[in-house]
Amino acid sequence: MCDKAFLERGYTDAYITTIANMLQISTGNLTFHFPTKEHILAELIKELCTFQEQIEENEEGEYPLPIAYLLELAMFASVCVENPNIKDLVVSAYTHSMPLGMIRANDTQRAKKVFGKFCPEWTETDFIQAENIVSGIEYAMFMTEDTEKLSFEQRVAGSINAVMKIYEVPEEIRQAIIAKVMAVDYRSKGRHIFERFCSYVEESLQKES
Numbered sequence: 001m002c003d004k005a006f007l008e009r010g011y012t013d014a015y016i017t018t019i020a021n022m023l024q025i026s027t028g029n030l031t032f033h034f035p036t037k038e039h040i041l042a043e044l045i046k047e048l049c050t051f052q053e054q055i056e057e058n059e060e061g062e063y064p065l066p067i068a069y070l071l072e073l074a075m076f077a078s079v080c081v082e083n084p085n086i087k088d089l090v091v092s093a094y095t096h097s098m099p100l101g102m103i104r105a106n107d108t109q110r111a112k113k114v115f116g117k118f119c120p121e122w123t124e125t126d127f128i129q130a131e132n133i134v135s136g137i138e139y140a141m142f143m144t145e146d147t148e149k150l151s152f153e154q155r156v157a158g159s160i161n162a163v164m165k166i167y168e169v170p171e172e173i174r175q176a177i178i179a180k181v182m183a184v185d186y187r188s189k190g191r192h193i194f195e196r197f198c199s200y201v202e203e204s205l206q207k208e209s
Contacts (some may be wrong), residue, residue: 004022005018005022006040007044007085007086011037011088037099042099044089044099047200051200063180065113065114070181073160075189078190078191079190089141094139095139103135108131118169141159154164
């Protein structure tokens, strides 16, 4: 129910008292289990990471790894553009230390799998430091508004190019991957994946009740 409140209201407008009322428990009981909203947000990010793993296992092979990884970023960005509450939720996850730490730890391991062949000499520390930079690029992509001089498509293309540069992907390969990502209807796919995640959260709630 906590997760559902965030998905429906965003992070900022999902107050502890509101969540407690939705759960029909006292605020004190809620904060006993989750001292702050950030703790609840971290749980949602944990669920999202598990959901990502399931999606990757079920759809493995549809796209080569680098394309699938970067396409996911484009889908997340498109959902943020279309849904202000989700944008608020995602931006909050990238600006609070606990959920951000979980995102970085999860994405560091994924990046090793996706980009390891381009930087075979890298150590675990190298990937951790790279992810610190990459998470900043992702945050900028999610929160930036479109302008007349910078469209959403330009923002996505520039961001995924910057991510690949960090992992030493050669220019020719970067341009080929960008072209393939941009050719996919990632807005429609983003809506579909978001609906699946909402259903995943709903199913988790039913199992707990």
